[in-house]
Amino acid sequence: MVRAAFFDKNGLKKGAWSPEEDDKLKAYIMKYGHWNWRELPKFAGLSRCGKSCRLRWMNYLRPGVKYGNYSKEEGALIMKLHKQLGNKWSKIAAELPGRTDNEIKNYWHTHLKKRTKESQSATRLKEKCSMEQSSEIAKCEVNSKNEDLKDESSVPNNPLHPILESSPLSPEPSSNELSYLTSDSSLVTVSGTSSSSNWIAGDGLLCFETFESTSEDFWTQPFVADLDGYRLPLPEGGLGSPYLASYDDVMDLFYQGMQDFRGISSAGDILHICAPQPIGWLNMQ
């Protein structure tokens, strides 16, 4: 699922990264760090622009990056943070160790956006239905459904309206039982007291209240400590040490450090510690 590699008019390679390019970039950064993204590809022996290298490193090659397999907790956290912060993907990513802004953004657009829309529709239905408690529920469903269709394209994507797609915190209806249509047109009946908040959306996605109440420790547990200030027990001579004979050695050291210090968020920072600028060091290959 990647763009085919090609060379642009400046002779820079674009598109999919080959394993060889990955290795070169990884090896270079593990050894010298990313002292200057613009200059880095020259020294690393890559025909790529600095931006491309940075992106590749940050999103895929950086140690500790997690791929796919989002847990329910992560999904819920992304939704919660998106609700609070809007499209501040980097800020959201900062709360999810190992996840990158790009991946979270993709995940949001492909998985969560849909769900929050459904959740929002359901919430609006709940609100509307609760206002017309005694009126026929079926009538309410049809009207709301039509309204959703109208509204769909006009939801403001604006930080001032950060809660575009989800409003699970809206007031609870006073009735004990409520039926509504989910986006897949299935009728869902929700029961609960007016003080409870344990209703569940039709597709099985837990609303935040539910998650919060059942997994409070998850929300309150502090995330990863910032890496600043933490130093791995580097051997004398830093990562350029003769004791670290190969890239694998560096990786082993890194992962050992990861075990010693759980929750590292930015391996690149570590590697910055002893990364010399390769002045006069031009021949990588």
Next chain:
DNA sequence: AACCAGTTCAACCGCTGGTCG
């Protein structure tokens, strides 16, 4: 089996904000 439409996600592009001379 072939085609088509929808989905996914890696990568690109343009803009913004910070830093430095």
Next chain:
DNA sequence: CCGACCAGCGGTTGAACTGGT
């Protein structure tokens, strides 16, 4: 203060994949 440079961010693109007909 101003302009140049750079890193980072967020929106968009497009090719591969997937599922339906």
